[in-house]
Amino acid sequence: MWPAALARGNTSNHYDVIVIGGGTAGIPCALFAAMGGARVLLVEKSPALGGTLFWSTGQIAGSGTVFQERLGITDTPQAHFEDCMRINHATADPALTRLTVNHAGETINWLAEHGFEVMDGHPVTGIGHDHFTARRYQQGVKSGLSILDAFLPSLNAMVAKRKITLLTGTTAANLIQSRDGRVTGVTTAGPEGLRDISGSNVVIATGGCAANARLFEELHGVPLYAKTAYPTSQGDGLLLGLSAGGTIVGGDKYASLPGLVPDAFQYPSQMFAYAPLNPSIRAPWEILVNARGERFVREDHPSVHHIERGVYQQPAHRHWAIFDAAMLERSEPIIPKWTRERLANEHRSNAMFHSAMSVEALALSAGLNSLALHSTVDDYNRRLKEGREDAFGRKMRPAPLSTPPYYSIAMQGWTLVSFAGLKVSVDLQVLRKGGEAVPNLYAIGEVIGAGATSGAAYTNGMLVTPAITFGRLLGTKLARASLSR
Ligand SMILES: Cc1cc2nc3c(=O)[nH]c(=O)nc-3n(C[C@H](O)[C@H](O)[C@H](O)COP(=O)(O)OP(=O)(O)OC[C@H]3O[C@@H](n4cnc5c(N)ncnc54)[C@H](O)[C@@H]3O)c2cc1C
CATH class of the missing domain: 3.50.50.60 (FAD/NAD(P)-binding domain)
Structure with missing residues (x-):
């Protein structure tokens, strides 16, 4: 000093x-x-x-x-x-x-x-x-x-x-x-x-x-x-x-915002795109997982600060949005102002975006734990099908994650x-x-x-x-x- x-x-x-x-x-x-x-x-x-x-x-x-x-x-x-x-x-x-x-x-x-x-x-x-x-x-x-x-x-x-x-x-x-x-x-x-x-x-x-x-x-x-x-x-x-x-x-009061799509996995990265992940702005269809392929938060929690705190607790504040073709078709685009076509095709040129015909292949391609992601998606779908409560208390479950191709977007916690x-x-x-x-x-x-x-x-x-x-x-x-x- x-x-x-x-x-x-x-x-x-x-x-x-x-x-x-x-x-x-x-x-x-x-x-x-x-x-x-x-x-x-x-x-x-x-x-x-x-x-x-x-x-x-x-x-x-x-x-x-x-x-x-x-x-x-x-x-x-x-x-x-x-x-x-x-x-x-x-x-x-x-x-x-x-x-x-x-x-x-x-x-x-x-x-x-x-x-x-x-x-x-x-x-x-x-x-x-x-x-x-x-x-x-x-x-x-x-x-x-x-x-x-x-x-x-x-x-x-x-x-x-x-x-x-x-x-x-x-x-x-x-x-x-x-x-x-x-x-x-x-x-x-x-x-x-x-x-x-x-x-x-x-x-x-x-x-x-x-x-x-x-x-x-x-x-x-x-x-x-x-x-x-x-x-x-x-x-x-x-x-x-x-x-x-x-x-x-x-x-010690540091709080991170969710949903920044980085330009690369390096610190500090630049913002390539931004998905607000705020249920009061857009109803979530996708699930959010961490690098272990596990969900960690109720994606439709009415408090965005709850979601922010969930992101903060994940390794390197990283999180991935996982969705399928039906969700892509029926939900508002997760990145505002992007077309569905762009969301579906961005993986061809951008390492933060992945797409595959099975959940396991998606996990391998995105660098996530494949077995864990499979069981996360399976649990989400089963509870929905059987009318059981979601593991995180999520209320908005409009569709199962079951229509290929599957998609992932890598995101980063961040602050302004x-x-x-x-x-x-x-x-x-x-x-x-x-x-x-x-x-x-x-x-x-x-x-x-x-x-x-x-x-x-x-x-x-x-x-x-x-x-x-x-x-x-x-x-x-x-x-x-x-x-x-
Ligand atoms: C994109 C973005 C959106 C935001 N939106 C909101 C919002 O909607 N609402 C909200 O409450 N907050 C928001 N924030 C935060 C808020 O804007 C900032 O915290 C606030 O503007 C900072 O004001 P400041 O006067 O402390 O700093 P600044 O406005 O950055 O002013 C500091 C000035 O000091 C000068 N300076 C620095 N070092 C020296 C030096 N050694 N000698 C002389 N001059 C120096 C700088 O050049 C600068 O002009 C946002 C921040 C960002 C980045």
Whole structure:
């Protein structure tokens, strides 16, 4: 790990607030700090602002929003809180969840006032993850870009008024710390070389580490099976926070999504295709097996998180969808937007897809345990034929697996985000292992770990919503602090 640098010589400038990272959390933090009267420096290593908002679906949730009002929906932060904790089995930090839900409605209303518009029919109770009990979840018409578009005019206006100094193409390479442990600035590396810049408060908003396979594995104890995170999510801020005395928590909350068809059996793989395996999106006809050829989960379980946890328990988080010609013919294609013809023929050119005239031959071709797969399919068919309960309690059993040719698709558990992150207080101050704050150092966004606000699950909107909300709240608070100094 890098040691935090000690202050070198005279610094050329001083700012009330230095925000490192101009993405989902950093933009609102810089903006609200500047609107509150603080002198702000925003340091962004990419040429453009936006970070993960360029890729993110940007689904966000909140109560008391104008979008709910339009539909006559009444809702409360308490109901939102209870839904979040139910979905993630109370594995998220309750104080940070409260902070999010208590202010998420204001966040969404601010976005709406600045041009953010939602998709037809939104807000909804849920989309790809377990649903809320109320309609409070929405996606912008241009996904994450709708959020960025709402912020940029205000941010650009603050830059034009010189309330925000913006350094793009510039990396925060080090934190500067006084001998008594206070963070007093950053060392930046940009077109002008290395520069020490001092600040009264420094906010780390550099995103997660799910594009950095080595760091991800170190912090989660699980390899990064597929690279799907925004490429700047390299974990810079985690290392910066550690260097100043912070501590990292939450790696144990890692949760994997099912259904990624990898481009190859290597880590990290790339996503070749995606099958949601979510019974609320598509009724499953196929069975799911592991490398041993055994089923491991109720494929039609009403909670997609249950299926996710089942996948997580399989070796290398691998799973195979097994189906036959009749299932292919009668079910919705397992990979959205693929034709049945493509599903039937992909095995001719793609090693993740196999087809054979018997279950045993399919297993041999796909590299699964042949005897076990035969007995798995036999058990599934027998119970169905004899009207006995399914071995995993599956209710939807529309047809036996008995019409050749048989098909398999190899799939991989995966994640878009990192769960480990800098431990923060409810004031968003970076904490040492013992629980005391590193003076003047704050962290927001995915750098505090998905585990903090989403828990060991994918809780609807519980990354983008807290990222923006914490950015807004912290920016406002640090501006107030700067005025009272
Ligand atoms: C495809 C996809 C879909 C998603 N969908 C959803 C969703 O619908 N809802 C949800 O809640 N979550 C979703 N997520 C997760 C969510 O989008 C992210 O967790 C969130 O956007 C991260 O925000 P952030 O501000 O922490 O990081 P970012 O938005 O990535 O911003 C970090 C910024 O810091 C910059 N940076 C990094 N290191 C440095 C450095 N050393 N110096 C200067 N700058 C630096 C980066 O260049 C970047 O611009 C999704 C993620 C992905 C990848």
